[in-house]
Amino acid sequence: MIQIGQSTLSLEDFAELVIKHKEVALDKAAMDKVKANFEFLKKFSSNKLIYGINTGFGPMAQYKVSEENILQLQYNLIRSHSSGSGKLMPPQLSRALMVARLNSFMQAYSGVHSEVIELLQAMINHDICPCIYEHGGVGASGDLVQLAHLGLVLIGEGEVQFEGGVYPTIEIFNRFNIKPLSIHIREGLAIINGTSAMTGIGLINIIQAKKLLNWAVLFSAMINEVVQAFDDHYSHELNIVKHHKGQNAVATTMREILKDSKMIRDRSEHLYNPDNLDQEVFEDKVQEYYSLRCVTQVLGPIYDTIAQAENVLVNELNSVNDNPVIDHVNHNIFHGGNFHGDYVSLEMDKLKIAITKLSMLCERQLNYLLNNKLNQKLPPFVNLGVLGFNFGMQGMQFTATSTVAENQTMSFPMYVHSIPNNNDNQDIVSMGCNAALMTKRVIDNSFEVLAIHLVTILQAIDYIECHDRLASVSMSLYDRVRPIFPKFVEDKAPYKNMALVKDFLENSDNIIAVK
Template identity: 55%
Template sequence: MLSIEGNISKLDFFEDVLLRNEQIILTPSAEKKIKESYTFLHEFSSDKIIYGINTGFGPMAQYKVNESDQIQLQYNLIRSHATGGGKKISQLHAKSLLLCRLNTFLQAKSGVHIELIHLMVELLNRNIIPVIYEHGGVGASGDLVQLAHLALALIGEGEVEYNGEVCDAKEVFEKEQLKPLQIHLREGLALLNGTSCMTGIGAVNLLQAYKLLDWVVIGSATINEVVSSFDDYFSEELNAAKTHQGQHDIAGMIRTLVEDSQLIRKRENVLYQDEAQSIAVFQDKVQEYYSIRCVPQILGPILETLREVEKVVLNEANSVSDNPIICSKTENVYHGGNFHGDYVSLAMDKLKIVMTKLSMLMDRQLNYLFNHKLNNILPPFINHGTLGLNFGMQGAQFPVTSTVAENQSISFPNYVHSIPNNNDNQDIVSMGTNSALLTKKVIENSFEVVATYQLSIAQAVSYLKIQDKMDPKLNSVYELVCGVVPPFKEDYPIFKDLRKLKEVLSAENTAQFFKQVAKEI
C-alpha cells in the first residue's frame, strides 16, 4: 500500500502503481487539506464573481450564471466537451492520466470536494479506468477534451475499461457499489482544466524510454564484444576528456558490462607492440565505425535528456495545473494560466527527438552487422544457411529502415505548432498532448526496431560461437533472446517471433539486472 499526498518524488511511483498495480491510500494530512480548501472556497465564493463558478467558460466568461444554474453549468461543461475522436489511449496511459489528475488535486488548490478524491482513489485501486480518446487536446486550458472524458466517466455517463472490456461507467459503478460523482461548486472545471493527460502519457513514455536505452547500451556493449573492439572507446581516460556527465555514465555502464569479457582488446597489446611497425596494411580496423566507437558520445546526450525530461514530468505531476487557483492560506482566488502545457510539450519533443536518434543508432549498428564488407567477420545478413539459397536477416532490415524513417518524419516539434482557436481566447497553445502521443508512437516504433536489433546481435554471437568468451552479464541477455527466438539457419516467417521478442523486451523486469548494474556506477 502506497501513501499519496501530492508529492511524487520518483518515477518509480508511476511504475509501482501502473505496472505493479500497487494500491494507494490518502494520508490524513492530504484529506485534511482537501476538506479545508473546499470549505474555504464554498464560503469565499458566496458573494463574489469567480470564473467557472458563476460565470461562463472561455470566451463566454463575460456572462454571469445565476446561482440556481451553477451546478448545471458544471455538467454542461463536461458533456459539451466530451468530443474526443481517434483511437482510445491505452488503459495504461489512461490510468497514468487518472493518477496525475488525482495528484494535482492533492495540492489542495482546486477547491474540490473530498468525495471526488475518494472516487478517483477507488477507480485507481480497482483498475476501473476511464476511456480517453487521442484526438481533442491542444494543451492550453489544459487537455480539455481528454479530461472531459475522465469527468464524464466520474459522473457515471461515460465509459470505462473494466476487466479488459469497455463498459458503461454507470453499469460498472453499480456492480462495484460505487456512487457516481455529484458535482459540488466547480468539479467540472477542476477536472477539465489541467495538463494531466500529456503528463500521464509522458510518465509512461519515460518508463519505456529508459528501457529502450538500457537495451541499446546492452546491445552496443555486445557488438563491441562481437567485433573484438579496443577498450579505449569507452575508457574512463578518453571520456573524462569531455565534461558531459551522460557520456561519462554511458561509458561507465559499458565498462561494467564488458569487465569480464575475453573478447575486448587493449590497444597497447596490439598496435603499440614492435611487430605492428612492420605491417603496411592492417587487416583489422585501427578504429571502428562511428556507430560503435562513438556510443558514449551518442547515448550520453540521450541519457541526459531523459533525466531532464523526468524532472519536468515529475514537476508537472506535482503542480497545480488548474485555473483559477484556490489558496485557503491567503484566503484568495488567483486567476491565470497554469493549465498551459508548454513545459511538457517541449519535454516530449526533446524525448521524441532523442528516441528517434536512438533508433537511428540501432539502424546503423544493424547495417554494420548485416554488411559483410563492413564487418569482415560475418556472412551477409548474418546468414547461417547457404548463401544465395538462404537469406538470414535480410528481410528484417526493411521494416527497420522504414520504421526509423517514420520516426524521423514525426519528430518535428509540436511545441511550435500552435494554432489559435476558441474564438481566439486560446490564441497560443502548447499542443502538448499531441507531442506526448507522437512520442509514444516513436517509442513503440523503437521497440519494434530493438527486437530486430537484439535478435540480430544474438544471431551474430551464435554464428561466431563466442558465448563462452562473453561477459556473463551480456551472455545472460543472449540467452534471454534465444529463449524467445532460438538461433536459426533455415528461412521461415519470423514476424510472430519478433512480436514476441518485442513484448518481452518492453515488459517490466526484463532489464532489472541492468538497472542493478547501473546503480553500481
C-alpha cells in the same frame, strides 16, 4: 499501497501505481487540507463573480450564469467537451492520467469536494479506466477534451475499460457499489482544467525511454564484443575529459558490462606492437566505425535528455495545474494559466528527438552487422544458411529501416506548432498531449527496431561461436532470449517471435541500468 498527499510523488512511486498496479492510499492530513480548501471556496464564492463558478468559460466568461444554473453549468462543461476521437488510449495511459489528476487535487488548491478524490481513488484501486480518446486536446487550457472524458465517467456516464472489455460506466460502478459524482461547486472545471493527460503519458514515456537507453547500451556493448573491438573508446580516461554526465554514465555502464568479456581487445596488446609497423596496409581496423566507437558520445546526450524530462515532468506531476487557483491559506483566488502545457510539450519533443536518434544508432549498428563488406567477419545478412538460397536477416532489415524512417519524420516538434482556437482566447497553445502521444509512438517503434537488432546480434554470436567468451551480462541476455527467438538457419516467418522479443524488451525489469 502508495500514499498520495503526504509527500512528493517520485517517478518510482508513479511506476508502482501505474505499471505495477499498487493501490492508492490518501494521506489524512492532505485530505483535511482538501476539505478546508473546499469550505473556503464555498464561503468565499458567495456573492462574488468568480470565473467558472457563475460565469461562462473561455471567451464566454463575460456572460453571467444565474444562481439556479451554476451546478448544471459544470455538467454542461463536461458533456460538451467529451468530444474526443481517434483511437482509445490503452488502459495504462488512462490509469496514468487518473493518478496525475488525483495527485494534483491532493495539493489542495482546486476547491474540489473530497468526493471527487475518493471516487478517483476507488477507480484506480479497482483498475476501472475511463475510455479516453487520443485526439482532442491542444494542451492550452489543459487537456480539456481528454479530461472531459474522465469527467464523463466520474458523473456515471460514458464508458470504461475493465478487465479487457469496454462497458457502460454505470454497469461497472454498480458492480462495486460506487456512487457517481455529484457536482458541488466547480468540480467540472477542476476536472478538465489541467495537464494530467500529457503528464501521465509523458511519465510512462520516460519510464520506457530509460529501458530503451539501457538496452541500447547493452546491445552496443555486445556488438563491440562480436567484432572484437578495442576497449579505449569507452575507457574512463578517454571519457572523463569530456565533462558531460550522460557520456560518462554510459561509458561506466559499458565498462561494467564488458569487464569480464574475453572478446574485447586491449589496444596496447595489439596495435601498439612494434611488429605492426612493418605492414603497409593494416589488416586490423585502427579505429571502428562511428556507430561502435562513438556510443558514449551519441547515447550520452540521450541520457541527459531523459534525466531533464524526468525532472520537469515529476515537477508537473506534483504541481497545481488548475485555474483559478483556490488559495485558502491566503484567503484569495488567483486567475492565471497553470493549465498551460508548455513545460511538458517541450520536454516530450526533446525526448522524441533523442529516442529517434537512439533508434538511428541501433539501425546503423544493425546495418554494420548485416553488411559483410563493412564488418568483414560475418556472412551477408548474418545468413547462417546457404548464401543465395536462404535470406537470414534480410527481410527484417526492411522493417527496421522503414520504422526508423517513420521516427525521423515524426521528430518534427509539436511545441512550435501552435494553432490559435477557442475564438482566439487560446491564441497560443502547447499541443502537449499530441507531443506526448507522438513520443509514445516513437518509443514503441524503437522497441521494434531494437528487437530486430538484438536477434541479429544473437545470430552473429552463433555464427562466430563465441557464447562462452562473452561477458557474463551478455551471456545471460543471450540465454534468456534464445528460447523466445531460437537460432534459425532455414527461412521461416519471424513476425510472431519478433513480437515476443519486443514484448520482452518492453516489460523486462532486470536490465543493467545506466546510472
